[in-house]
Amino acid sequence: MWVDSDRAPVLKSVAAQFKKDVGVTVNLVVKDNSKIVPDFITQVPTGKGPDAIICAHDRLGTLVKNGVVAPLELGDTTDQYQDIAIKAFTYQDKIYGVPYSTENLALIRNTKLAPSAVTSWDAMIAAGRKSGAKYPVLVGMDSVQAASPYNLYPFQASFNAPVFKIGADGAYDGTTLGMGDAAGASFATWLAAQQKAKTLNINISNDIAKTSFVSGQSPFFISGPWNLADIKAKNIPYAIEAIPAAGPQAATPFVGVQGFAMSSKSKNTVATQKLIVEYIGNADIQYKLFEAGQRPPANKEAFEKAKSDKDVAAYGAVGAKGVPMPAVPAMDSVWTDWGNAEAAILSGKSADPAAAWQKMVTGLQAKIK
């Protein structure tokens, strides 16, 4: 089994327990997180890949497209996980992974600079300006002149412009984009207005955003739990809240789910399934994994237990209302085109943002068909 270095210590104890119970030795290989999925795709066809890997659910579509993961049967344990986690690991009606943690964006508010919570984008900007800080709000962009569609998505969602149309069954329809039309146009117009008002800045990278927030240059920061350690280290008083909506609907962030998937060419399918379904799915082990990684557990029981940590509870509450990041393989090409259109608008290069946006959507639609 391939795992990353953060999770390895906990999984080592799981493996030891597994060996004791059923007599099968689990060989854990620690790999660089970003290498796991690409290497898995190239090695499984040669028959040399591992039986299982740890991976993020948004790579699922690519894994299935390459035929390297096998569907799992969670049986009746499906109910033990949060709905969104199961939904995330469901691809074309089949569950391909045992989820263990979720992560998503939320609004981090500097309670000293902005003493009261805000409910809308405009209120947030007003509060931000009133605080006298350098930036009314911080939204990090990806480095090297690309916007961050991931960080901007909650606002886009508040204009009712999801990336893919959501079917009746609540799953994404990976062939039809949902961000075009009037809803998308109003988001594009809004983005252009933010560029003019200098509330969003394409040149603020994720690093610059974090550094500015921890040095008290803004009361608001759209960020995931990964920046909390730095914020705590600088003793910034903070509260984690829902992201204020910019459009008529709620601002729902993407939820990323981490889990374990099994190789389609595994020679130990029985033991592998037992390990990941029965052991890693177990509430106690999910809680231990939470202690190691500080992300809200996917197992409901473990999540309740982890709620004693108020940051986890807050992030979990925001995430419960979010939507899973789309896992369709087409998503890979969507990200870049999408980010580029946003970057063009945010750098003031688009004379007609709504038209530029629609052009991006039409182009993408042709590509993913």
Add this chain to the structure above:
Amino acid sequence: MTKEEFTPPAQREERVHRAQVRFSGGAWSWVIKIVLLGGFDALMVLGLLAAVAKASWVIVAVIAIGTLAVNLIYLPPNRELPGKYLAPGVAFMLIFSVSVMLYTVYVGFTNYGDGHNGSKADAVLAIQQNNQARVPDSATYKAAVATKNGGGDELWLIVVDPKTGQARAGNNDTPLQDASGVTTSSLGAITGADGYTVLDFAAVSARSSEVSKLAVPLSDKGADGFLHTTTGSQAYVYRSTMTYDEKADTFTDTAGTVYRDSGQGSFVSSEGRTIQPGWKVNVGFSNFTAAITNSQVRGPFLKVLVWTFVFAIGSVVSCFALGLILALIFNDSRLRGRRWFRLVMILPYAFPATMMTMVWSGLFNQDFGFINQVLLGGLQVPWLNDGTWAKVAILVVNLWLGFPYQFLVATGALQSLPDDVNEAAEVDGASGWSAFWYIKFPLLMVSLAPLLISTFAFNFNNFNLIYMLTRGGPRFTDTSLDVGSTDILISMVYKVAFGDQGRQYGLGSAFAILIFIIVGVISWIGFRQTRALEDIN
């Protein structure tokens, strides 16, 4: 001219013979040679057996011929002397260079990439796996994997019907039939049944692949579905939504649509719908023709090709010009403290280029970068956000990274020019500029021109700089490929083959071959030209 070169052939042969006896005799050298060769041969035989076991006949042939060649070269003493020295080098070149190139060429003719990742057998298996679904809301059966007493080694599945409590058993060919005498453990797990031997978990685990193929029909009718276990202790009712007909090599879904092997590495229905995953097949020249005929690929490919030349030539010319000018200045003995200046000049050469490129990327930030903020007094130059400015930024950074090398080699070449060249020029009345341009410069070019060609080839493939500074962006808006204004061919290949937009190893390899041809041709022409310079000497 020494005397020895005129030694008559007969005498010469005799001397060679004496030398051979002196240097290659000795029992010890024989023993060592036999032991080393024996060890090598043993290893090769091991490899040969492994290759035969896997039926990889190409590998078998390569190992056999290679081993034979090595023995023929090294075993007989006093023969094949040049071969003895050349063999290791040639072997490593074949293994690490030629084989990689051959593999790249092979991949360039396939559709290898996302969605066409493995063999056809793998794809068929994955499609079957992905298209058997548990019947919604169906019950969980308690189950055990067993062998039938007297029934050989074949696996059977024993289940307890959750509705009736009746024990049943069946295997791949036998639909469920009633069984009796089922015993259970305190936890409710099935531990035995009349006429069957239940396997424990370790045994089940050891026969995983057979267990995963165990599909017990509920009845004679296939539409009722089948029982399948994933853990050996629980079973569920599944139905296939896609059935594979091995003879016809087709898949048929529940609606009756037939999917046929399209010859392009996937199963496609008559309406053009494709089942994923596909598999790897040979696609001939289509990757190469895509670079020329596919409008999505051609436009960006040509733009990138032009910019690659502009970048490579621009970098060579600018770095060489600056390096040469500085070398001339600091070579002047009237300049004081020039040793220190020289030391400062080569500093950029001493920092790791990758790190420095990332630092430059920060310096060029439109709002926060040092260049706009401090050097240009708050001017808003969109260094990395605009195609043209990004190209300028790239050339500036590469000038900074590249001139110290040119400075070094130019200084070296200048210092190796004999002083009498200068004196001769002065005597002839040439001075200053014309002395440099007509006399020194051509002499310098004799030694520097080959270095400039290698600098060109290096910059032609200067992936680090492009990827670290701009990632090729800002992106072109008129193509679906993830390619931008500052991409050079090699970074384009990387993005096509390993990028975020789905990986296409086949197309990437085809581009790589085109680059190889381009760089090869240019280097060849360049070296032919430098021969003309050599005539000056």
